[in-house]
Amino acid sequence: MQAWQYSTTGQDIVAALELKNLDIRAKSSLRKDELLIEVISASINPVEYKIPEASGVMSSFLLSLPATPGLDFCGRVAAKHKDCSAFQEGQNVFGALSSAFIKAGTLARFVVVNSNQCVLLPPGVDLDQAAATGTAALTAYQSLFPNSTTQPGSHVLINGGSGGIGTFAIQMAKARNIHVTVTCSTPNIELCKAVGADEVIDYKKCDLISELTQRGQVFDSVLDNVGVPDNLYHKSHQFLKPSGTFVLVAANPNVSGMARIARLFMQPSLLGGGQRRLMWTMVETKQADLTQIAEWLADGSLRTIVDSTFEFEDVPKAFQKLKLGRTKGKIVIHVAKQP
Incomplete structure (x- = not known):
């Protein structure tokens, strides 16, 4: 699969990002509460460039390199552990990874997430809207x-x-x-x-x-x-x-x-x-909070303001825009074609 990665810290993430071909986690390797998600849309946050661009102990010792950035996602459950009953393969879900100090983020064709880091996509809610909630x-x-x-x-x-x-x-x-x-x-x-x-x-x-x-x-x-x-x-x-x-x-x-x-x-x-x-605020990915967000998306109380969208091949350009600090709302990445 394709995934964006950086292999160094303390420099501009726009220059550091490279598109790599990586292996997809096998279904047999998934732990009890893990899901393999085919990412359809993702969104990016300032913390995803601030941490790898920081120099010193925090970035050098807390990041395992090479790393794929990205916390927020909306996608399809491609595989799950046989004992995971919360979700079924083929269902659309959205959510966020729980830490910015991650090795395998959501700016990839597939990502492994814990089942408590996502909820079902409510009927009628746009995938981009859901993908951009997350963090x-x-x-x-x-x-x-x-x-x-x-x-x-x-x-x-x-x-x-x-x-x-x-x-x-x-x-x-x-x-x-x-x-x-x-x-x-x-x-x-x-x-x-x-x-x-x-x-x-x-x-x-x-x-x-x-x-x-x-x-x-x-x-x-x-x-x-x-x-x-x-x-x-x-x-x-x-x-x-x-x-x-x-x-x-x-x-x-x-x-x-x-x-x-x-x-x-x-x-x-x-x-x-x-x-x-x-x-x-030290944000945590809590399924109960995601459930409330999903309810608000479904009844129209909450909508995502999407500043702009980028194709998967243009992730560095998306970070370049985010770093300007002038976005109105969220930046969304189209990782795969929407069904």
């Missing part, structure tokens, strides 16, 4: 529910509303009757409103901290998808309720990025640290 939708869901103070009737601020996580978070919050204020740049205002944002702050036209401070302590939760401005958490007591939670989503997987997170958690408020509860 971004799980991150949005787990940032909003159930560990934060974001409950029906509350008010959430989403810093960075036009990307994959942001557009999913807006829709999920509205599905639970939550008031949503988002930040974005001028060209993305209409997109954020279209997916349900109640209020949009154009950070290009104001000082964001001053704008939020003027509103007072009105937010129950803040989701920071951007990490900018740098002092957003430190100033959050000016616009986040005393009982509120600041949820950090954006983080660079390198030494400086991890050091920044450590400082945020460890710096006492008396020494200039934040004064509100801080959480950092």
Whole structure:
């Protein structure tokens, strides 16, 4: 089978990727809870280039090379272990792999996944729509529910509303009757409103901290998808309720990025640290969460904003576009022809 791979770390993934011919895992080698998936559509996330491009311990020791990137997928069950009863061969499923430190990702014609990393594709749901949920939708869901103070009737601020996580978070919050204020740049205002944002702050036209401070302590939760401005958490007591939670989503997987997170958690408020509860979303692939996402896709409460699609042969071009940081929603890769 064909699969995209990189064999080095610490360099531009666009240049490092090569299309290789690899063996397909034999059905007899599958463990009890494993499925062999013929990938039809996949989608890519920033973490899939940030980790291999990072230099140092994290990329060198936690990645087994050569490696195939890709976490999100929608495809057909091509084979399963004889004792796996959750799925049947020929069924369409979607989901996400559970770790970015993987050797065999979804940018391949076939991928082996654990059966708890996917759910059945609901009837009538487009394969591209499902393929592009995965990591971004799980991150949005787990940032909003159930560990934060974001409950029906509350008010959430989403810093960075036009990307994959942001557009999913807006829709999920509205599905639970939550008031949503988002930040974005001028060209993305209409997109954020279209997916349900109640209020949009154009950070290009104001000082964001001053704008939020003027509103007072009105937010129950803040989701920071951007990490900018740098002092957003430190100033959050000016616009986040005393009982509120600041949820950090954006983080660079390198030494400086991890050091920044450590400082945020460890710096006492008396020494200039934040004064509100801080959480950092470490996304997990939970089948129960995927089931909720599938229900929302099926009833129309959730839709994927697809920025662009690329053919399997053009995966490096897809990463090149993703790295520009200007995507509206998700980038989808067509790995195989849709049935």
